[in-house]
Every structure is written in C-alpha cells, then in structure tokens.
Amino acid sequence: MKKIGFLSFGHWTPSAQSATRTAADTLLQSIDLAVEAERLGIDGAYFRVHHFARQLASPFPLLAACGAKTRKIELGTAVIDMRYENPHYMAEDAGAADLISGGRLQLGVSRGSPEQVIDGWRYFGYQPLEGEDDAAMGRRHVEEFLELLSGKGFAQPNPRPMFANPPGLLRLEPYSEGLRERIWWGAATNATAVWAAKLGMNLQSSTLKFDETGEPFHIQQAQQIRAYRAAWKEAGHAWEPRVSVSRSIFALVDDRDRAYFGRGGEEKDTIGFLDASTRAIFGRGYAAEPDVLIEQLRRDEAIAEADTLLLTIPNQLGVAYNAHVMEAILKLVAPALGWR
Template sequence: MERFGTLSFGHYGPLGGGRELSAADSMLQAVDLAQGMDELGVNGVYFRVHHFARQQAGPMPLLAAIAARTQRIEMGTGVIDMRYENPLHLAEDAAAVDLISGGRLALGVSRGSPETVVRGYEAFGYTGSQDPRGADLARDHFARFLQAIEGEGLAERDASSPFGGGTGLQRIEPHSPGLRSRIWWGAGSRDTAEWAGRAGVNLMSSTLLTEDRGIPFDELQAEQIEAFRAAWREAGHPGEPRVSVSRSIFPITTAEDELYFGGRDESDGVGYIDGFRSTFGKTYADTPERLVEQLQRDAAIRSADTLMLTIPSQLGVAFNLRLIAAFAEHVAPSLGWKPTTA
C-alpha cells in the first residue's frame, strides 16, 4: 500500500436531536477536511457522486475549491455516473480542474450504483439505452469522454471563423495532457475489471463484488485485481496501472471511538444488489495494533497500491481528522505507507 486517502459519501440531512447538516455544510466541511488531510500528508480525498439524493452530485466545483485550498493531495471521485454525463462537458471541466490543481485530479467513473429514482439519467436528457440499467449508455459516454481528454479532434473547424478558422478537426479545450493516465473505472465484477484493463484505465475496485463463491471478500477482490492486471498486460499497455480498494477502517483509540464503532460484526456480508447476489467487504474496527495484524492479512489491500477509507463525514471535520491522523500514525506505516512531501 503506497497511498491512502478517504472516500466520502457526502451525506447531508437530519442528524438527530434537532440537528441538520445542510448541503452547504457538507461541501464546506469537505473542503476543510481535505485541507487538514493535506497538512497530514494523506495522499487523496475522493467523493461518491449520486444524483437525486442528499449527497454530492456535480463534483467539479467542490474539487476545484479543494484544489485552491491544498498543495499536494490528490482529489477525485469514486465514482461519477457516466449515464448522467455529457462527455465533452465533463472533459472540459475535468481538464480545467486538473490544470488548476497542477495535475492532481484522479477521476473515477463507471456506470454508477443503484439509484433512488427510476432511470434518472433520462430526466437529464440521456435516452435510448437498450439496457435496463443503462450500462450501454455509460460505456458510449465513456468512449467519447476518452476521445476528448486524449486530445482527439472532434468538430470541424470553421475556415471563416473570426476566432482562428483553419481546417481540420478541433479538440476540446482546455486540454490537460496528463489527465488520461489518471482516469479510473469503478468495477464491481471480474468482467468489468478485465474490460477496464483492456481499455487502459486504472481500476477502482468497488466496495462489493457481484458474485458469491463462498470465499472471503478480500480474496475475491484480489482475484479481480489480478484479472485486471492480466488484461492490461495482454492488451499491451505500457507501464503499471494503479489499483484502489476501499474499506471501512476505524482505529479505536478513545472511549468515543469505542462508543461509535466498538462491538461491530467483523465479517463479510452477502446480499442482493441490482438483482445480483453480491459479497460485501467487512468493517475493521479495533485497536491500532490489532488493525495492523488484520489488514496485513487482507489479500486485496496487499495487492492494491491505494487504500480509500470510507469515512463518517456526518460526524464533522475534527472527528474525522482525528480518525485519519490515528490511522496515519499508528496503522498505515506498517502497511507500507509514507506521507506525501512537497
């Protein structure tokens, strides 16, 4: 594990006891948290993207704000639902954020997760999918997005234009040359991981896998990662791709931590999602010393280069920074991590 960061769902709404977390609170606290993590030397801050829900939706303004307030930390998504995206607008926005940040954008995209509405992407104007889950729409949008960020010409120049004219095809602007190498596909199955390897993008392995073979989640995930890397090599792509996994990990160092996270069932879950029988990863909550022992046995964490901690962002900036600092100080170094430096 070379890197670690956080994956936030960005929830807002009632907190109980008459308290309310607003959308503004959620976004402003995310910026403050990212700034604190940057100072700790944490490698990345990533956000779930969900539409028609009290969570983060259009992530680019938030990522741009984080870029302006931080120096080193990578920022990104896990994941943007490509069914909802105009691929060329997304390419423009992503390039702008990448340039503002000095090349620190890591954009995770995919078909997306189950929604709170029925075929919500159609309300955004994206119709014509032949798949009940819109997977064909997501793949088509993604292919167009890759063309754009690779700098491919996509529209015929107007020779009579007063703004440059010329002939041939014009690429999308702005263009960020290094962005293509920092695109990830969020995969919840072995097949989609292999597809990502053939496409030459990094792998963001999901918090669940749509299979249940009676073996632990971490072993299933390690097999998925190896299948991805094999597909990457067979496709002839240069270099080594990045791979991330996400986990709920809570170092228990105070009575408050014990109150929130102690006594949890530390076992994988099995259930149905999107009509598939799926395996879900377990939660790790223990003393730092025991966490090190448990995480060193996690086959997928050993195989990945990046670990994303799913954090309880509703509990506020100070609480989460304390959790992250405890992980950085007492757990992460034993897994191979070193803090970022200027």
C-alpha cells in the same frame, strides 16, 4: 508503500446529531477536510457522486475548489455514474478542474449503482440506444469520454469564426495533458475489470462486488485485481496502472472511537441483492484497538494487492473527528504494515 486517501459519500441530514445539516455544510467541510488531510500527509481526497440524494452530486465545482485550496493532495471521485454524463461537457469540466489543481485529478467513473429514483438518467436527457441497456450506455459514455481526453481534433472549424482557430480539426478546450492516464474504472465484476484494463483505465474496487465465486470478499477482490493486471500486461499499455480498494477502518484509541465504532457488527462480509437477480457481496469493516487492527489487516489479500487504499469516512461527524480518524491510521497502523 501505499498511497492512502479518504473517500467521503458527502451525506447531509437536517438533524441535531449531524455536523453536516445542509448541502453547504457538506461542500464547505469537504474542502476543509481536503486541506486538513493534506496537512496530515494523506495522499488523496476522493468523493462519491449520487444523484437525487442528500449527498454530493456534481463533483467538478468541489474538485476545482479543493484544487485551489491545496497544493499536493490528489483529488478524485469514486465514482461518477456515467449513465448521467454528457462526455463532451464532462471533458471540458474535467480539463478545467485538472488545470486548476495543477494536474492532480484522479477521476473514478463507472456505470453506477442503484439510485434513489427509477431510471434517473432519463431525467438528465439520456436513454440507451436500440439494443443497449443502461449499463452498456454508461460504458459507451466512458469510451466517448476517453476519446475526447486524447486531445485529438474532431470538429470541423467554422470558415468565418469569431476568433482565429489553430489549423486542422478542433478539440475541446481547455485540454489538460496527462488526464487521460488518470481515469479509473469502478469495477463490480471481473469482466468489467478486464474491460477497463484493455481501455487503459486504472482500477477502483470498492467494498461491494458481484458474488462470482462464493469465496470471502477480500479473496474475490484480490482475484479481480490479478485478472485486471494480467489483462493490462496483455494489452501492452505504455504506463503502469494503479489499483485502489476502499475500506471502513477505525482504530479505537479513545472514548469517542469506542462509542461510535466499538460495538461491532461489521466483522463479517454480508450478502445482498442489488436487484431481483444480482447477488452481491459486501466487504466487512474494521474497528479495533491498533494492535488487533494491524493483525486483521495483514490478512486482507485485496489490500495487499492494491497500491492505493481509500478510507471511507463518516463525514457527518465533522472535519476534526475525521482528521483524528485518518491521523490514527497514519501514525498507529500504516507504519506497522509497511504502508509508510
């Protein structure tokens, strides 16, 4: 059995070909899609976070709205770039959104990816400490965030407060019990996956990772997952971790599917460079008739290793079409692979 969710990058484009021409279109359709996904039996609605782009950015208003409109579906991110985040403010926002949803948040965080502007986090008021780079700053923000989610008091109370305080040091409010165990780390390397395991975070592995061995993407990703699970076991945490992978998967069942995704072009991994020295491998997409698709997916080692699969969706094609894409996977592909 696998949990199956969708992952939306939340694009909008002022084009006649786009169903999301404004930020309002994307936000409101994201809520509608979460509602529709829950009706279909999808397990999770996840959203990407990008700054300075025509994409979803601040996730907590959206997550709270989705939480108020749904009852069962998990609501998450994949991922929040922690270089841009104030851990204290984020802990308050996350606690509030989690309480509104009834404890359904699954927050993916990371050091982030190449962004639209140079050092965009500087515009948000952050800069690395002496001896840090921006990646280390992002990881430091994560560690501060995790500590705040523990619920331990740390702030000295005012002896003459406006309102009566509970005894002892104060924590941030609102506090949501259990959220600490529902934080995920988006890992691009084996080393950061192991680091996440030691800190007690779940693992999100996307369709991109640093090319560390030259092997096919799904094999490298499966090795990353195994390294993560070994590190988790060694750390001795008291709960079982979760692992997700993301894939673009389209069952070609009608003329719309064939027109959008039946032309091929994503059947192989690709290699690229995130900067002048960082070689990355990008995983292939899948688009085929259901019987062919099933056999292709059987050979994906990383999907087999993961307990959660996030389907990346083309949000600009609208709610109805994306619901069709998810329903085809649920009914025509997942049962044959033992996911349902």
